[in-house]
Amino acid sequence: MSDASLRTWNFSSGPACLPLEVLTRCQGALIDLDQTGIGILEHSHRSAAFGKVLARAESAIRRVAVVPDEYDVLFLSGSASMHFHMVPMNFLRPGTQANYVDTGVWSGRAIAEARRVGEVFVAATAAPDFRSIPNVPAWSPVPAYVHYTSNNTIYGTEWASEPNVPAGVPLICDASSDLFARRLDVTKYGMIYAGAQKNLGPSGLSLVIARRDLLAQANTELATLLAYQTFARDKSMYNTPNTFGIFVMAEVVEWIERQGGLAAMETHNRHKATLLYDSIDRSRHFRGHANREARSLTNVTFRGTSPEAETRLLQKASAARMSGLEGHRYVGGLRASIYNAFPVDGVVRLAQLIDEVDHELSPVS
Numbered sequence: 001m002s003d004a005s006l007r008t009w010n011f012s013s014g015p016a017c018l019p020l021e022v023l024t025r026c027q028g029a030l031i032d033l034d035q036t037g038i039g040i041l042e043h044s045h046r047s048a049a050f051g052k053v054l055a056r057a058e059s060a061i062r063r064v065a066v067v068p069d070e071y072d073v074l075f076l077s078g079s080a081s082m083h084f085h086m087v088p089m090n091f092l093r094p095g096t097q098a099n100y101v102d103t104g105v106w107s108g109r110a111i112a113e114a115r116r117v118g119e120v121f122v123a124a125t126a127a128p129d130f131r132s133i134p135n136v137p138a139w140s141p142v143p144a145y146v147h148y149t150s151n152n153t154i155y156g157t158e159w160a161s162e163p164n165v166p167a168g169v170p171l172i173c174d175a176s177s178d179l180f181a182r183r184l185d186v187t188k189y190g191m192i193y194a195g196a197q198k199n200l201g202p203s204g205l206s207l208v209i210a211r212r213d214l215l216a217q218a219n220t221e222l223a224t225l226l227a228y229q230t231f232a233r234d235k236s237m238y239n240t241p242n243t244f245g246i247f248v249m250a251e252v253v254e255w256i257e258r259q260g261g262l263a264a265m266e267t268h269n270r271h272k273a274t275l276l277y278d279s280i281d282r283s284r285h286f287r288g289h290a291n292r293e294a295r296s297l298t299n300v301t302f303r304g305t306s307p308e309a310e311t312r313l314l315q316k317a318s319a320a321r322m323s324g325l326e327g328h329r330y331v332g333g334l335r336a337s338i339y340n341a342f343p344v345d346g347v348v349r350l351a352q353l354i355d356e357v358d359h360e361l362s363p364v365s
């Protein structure tokens, strides 16, 4: 199965496709990690062999994303959604407001969790159809932080650049579906978090990059595992971390580095996204969901102008060994998730199928 031609084109939004090269290395490490005679699932997290894996993951992330020394890189066993609650618990103090920009389902969930903790100010919303990234007219009087979702996996919209926040206000980002898919300036953020299963590895693991002085101001009265400081102080090893997930992440980030890093990922992803959006735009039977200026690089959302167009495309896709193209249940339509590891050949093929369906439904004489 290490032959790429035997694999299905997997357009799943997450868990999503991983580089075949990485999967092959995982296969080997399951039986024997670095000639220790012990597999990655079997090594103690306190072993020297796993220590090397953790160090590799952190240093690859620091190199690829140019993470400055004053930031911690943390690995948490728990998904992106866990941070919806952890962020306000750690950083929202009485007398301050948590500022959010509502750009879709995931930011909506983050807002709902913050409301359980304290005062929330929704500075702008893209509701009800979530086709755009809203302008933010103003933030609240005493912002504890500003939280936004850089890429809206379900609606297929993405921020072109970070929102401007007042000096001294930490910017916190859920980057679950576009972290390391394009260039990144870590210094603009107080904290970035991402679930691993879109671009970085398996589900059930999240990556946090956070400025140390922000972590130092966090609430100290929290349960141990809900405090980011625990993970910073004990180097993500207070409890047993997701050792396998961290191994996969190390492999994925080193793979990104071999491809040329984030700038190369961005070029590659922009190329793939352009191929698909162009085929949608030239068709008479498909329409993109997101407004042009808000289009996502990693999640291309679109729909047929008739149910027949969608059915035909899905039939052809399935015959071409493609999967995962149905849109999210909240939005319907179609969605092609084309993260870093998704090969350009599969995108070219899908763009051809869109052209074919379009031609069949209204042949040009």
Ligand SMILES: *Cc1c(COP(=O)(O)O)cnc(C)c1O
Pocket: 014, 079, 080, 081, 082, 106, 149, 151, 152, 153, 174, 175, 176, 177, 195, 198, 203, 204
């Ligand atoms: C997938 C996703 C989540 C949720 O991830 P879980 O691992 O299910 O918690 C949160 N935010 C964004 C932007 C996502 O794409």
